[in-house]
Amino acid sequence: MHDKTLTQLAASLKSGEFSSRELTSHYLRKIEKADGTLNSFITVTGEQALNQAEAADKARAAGDTGLLTGIPLALKDIFCTRDVKTSCGSKMLDNFIAPYNATVVEKLSAAGTISLGKTNMDEFAMGSSNENSHYGAVKNPWDLKAVPGGSSGGSAAAVAAGLAPAAMGTDTGGSIRQPAAFCGITGLKPTYGRVSRYGMIAYASSLDQAGPMARSAEDCAHLMNVIAGHDVRDSTSVARGVPDYTESLNAPLSGLKIGLPKEYFGDGLAPEVEKSVRDAVKVYESMGATVREVSLPHTHYAIPAYYVIAPAEASSNLSRFDGVRFGHRCQDPVDLMDLYKRSRAEGFGEEVKRRILIGTHTLSEGFFDAYYTKAQKVRRLIRQDFLDAFEEVDVLMGPAAPTPAFDLGAKKDPVSMYLQDIYTIAVNLAGIPGISVPAGLAGGRPIGLQILGTHFAEAQLLNVAHQYQQATDWHLQLPAIAEENA
Numbered sequence: 001m002h003d004k005t006l007t008q009l010a011a012s013l014k015s016g017e018f019s020s021r022e023l024t025s026h027y028l029r030k031i032e033k034a035d036g037t038l039n040s041f042i043t044v045t046g047e048q049a050l051n052q053a054e055a056a057d058k059a060r061a062a063g064d065t066g067l068l069t070g071i072p073l074a075l076k077d078i079f080c081t082r083d084v085k086t087s088c089g090s091k092m093l094d095n096f097i098a099p100y101n102a103t104v105v106e107k108l109s110a111a112g113t114i115s116l117g118k119t120n121m122d123e124f125a126m127g128s129s130n131e132n133s134h135y136g137a138v139k140n141p142w143d144l145k146a147v148p149g150g151s152s153g154g155s156a157a158a159v160a161a162g163l164a165p166a167a168m169g170t171d172t173g174g175s176i177r178q179p180a181a182f183c184g185i186t187g188l189k190p191t192y193g194r195v196s197r198y199g200m201i202a203y204a205s206s207l208d209q210a211g212p213m214a215r216s217a218e219d220c221a222h223l224m225n226v227i228a229g230h231d232v233r234d235s236t237s238v239a240r241g242v243p244d245y246t247e248s249l250n251a252p253l254s255g256l257k258i259g260l261p262k263e264y265f266g267d268g269l270a271p272e273v274e275k276s277v278r279d280a281v282k283v284y285e286s287m288g289a290t291v292r293e294v295s296l297p298h299t300h301y302a303i304p305a306y307y308v309i310a311p312a313e314a315s316s317n318l319s320r321f322d323g324v325r326f327g328h329r330c331q332d333p334v335d336l337m338d339l340y341k342r343s344r345a346e347g348f349g350e351e352v353k354r355r356i357l358i359g360t361h362t363l364s365e366g367f368f369d370a371y372y373t374k375a376q377k378v379r380r381l382i383r384q385d386f387l388d389a390f391e392e393v394d395v396l397m398g399p400a401a402p403t404p405a406f407d408l409g410a411k412k413d414p415v416s417m418y419l420q421d422i423y424t425i426a427v428n429l430a431g432i433p434g435i436s437v438p439a440g441l442a443g444g445r446p447i448g449l450q451i452l453g454t455h456f457a458e459a460q461l462l463n464v465a466h467q468y469q470q471a472t473d474w475h476l477q478l479p480a481i482a483e484e485n486a
Helices: 006-015 020-038 046-061 103-110 153-160 177-183 217-227 271-286 299-320 336-347 350-363 368-392 414-421 425-430 458-471 480-484
Strands: 041-044 072-076 114-119 166-171 186-189 209-214 257-261 290-294 395-399 434-442 445-452
Touching: 006 020, 006 217, 020 041, 020 046, 020 072, 020 114, 020 153, 020 480, 041 153, 046 114, 072 103, 072 153, 103 114, 103 217, 114 153, 153 166, 153 177, 153 209, 166 186, 166 217, 177 186, 177 434, 177 445, 186 217, 186 458, 209 217, 217 434, 217 458, 257 271, 257 368, 271 290, 271 395, 271 434, 271 445, 271 458, 290 368, 299 350, 299 368, 299 414, 299 425, 350 368, 368 395, 368 425, 395 458, 434 458, 445 458
Parallel strands: 072 114, 072 166, 257 290, 257 395
Antiparallel strands: 041 114, 166 209, 186 209, 186 434, 395 445, 434 445
């Protein structure tokens, strides 16, 4: 069962090849066998999942079902889930049991999906390797010496290893697309505002966006049909109709205009990654697409702008974790200030503290205009670069990351880690959608092709990705650990 895509599993459930309880039990057994090695889950909700599966089977028997009824999924541990620990990968929230469901969780539950549990992640979504979790690093299923990427590394690893057919992730600067690339799966970061952020614990509110991670673009399209849409509880949610994302999956690509940003193929890009990306582009040319070079001239400002804006917003968002209302509280504080200081010092990890300090500094008097205001002006220029490019081409293509997955512990200093997001961060600053699809292997580690579109062009991105996956089989390849624990 684990070697089937979500779409294939849905068809098998519909035909009665197996029940939802049998399918859910299969994945729970795989998690039990393999996750001690991978560490992709923080919480496994086995009993709840089996109860949900039985309810799904009854619904199917009564004929009251949708396509995803009875499909097991995993949730990044950033989505509030009623009566389940929602930790955000942090000691600060290790004791937090969410009293309500995030909108994404609500919608998936209403569609009949089953939650297998909550996946590991970089603390408060701050990281590119999933080494910043209070619960320990996640390992890449393709090579246990490698990172799975971050911050949605647990979700990516679980899908790649066959522990779940799909998972929910979040993307603030590449946190869906980069781990999808490192783990050889498909990951979609939707347009900002396309999917509700209500109940999704905030890192940087103007950048965070939830999205699906699965084996194929077709799987992601089915999930987008469920999770996309306006939410009155989220002021950043866009009131715009939701198309059927599966409707145009098979549209031909003849006449598609592809742009290759020259800034994405310069120094720092590993030769094997560039080769895989250019080979993928040749596949599109064989399907009738045309290719031209374009420029995104402000790309080199994306990382400095991001690492002003995101920490500033994090500094504000994380001020609520003070030891008073919920989360970690220090023992025997001598006064209120001691409570604040020690609770936050004990509850937050090093990377989170680093970003809070950076953000607080950039927002402070005398530095706000010099850093934060200037970064927002640069953000506007970056957004305009993309809009100008989409006047000339339909989609942009390039690498999702400069290298394949790197070894655990290999990136010792923060700057080298931040540079891993060089091809993904600008997308969040501009608010446009992007998808990463498997496009090769180098030394046994996956390589991802990133495809970008203009605002609300998710249907086109899914179509372009799906057509590539019809012509190649990179997305169907599984790491050895998936078969070993079948």
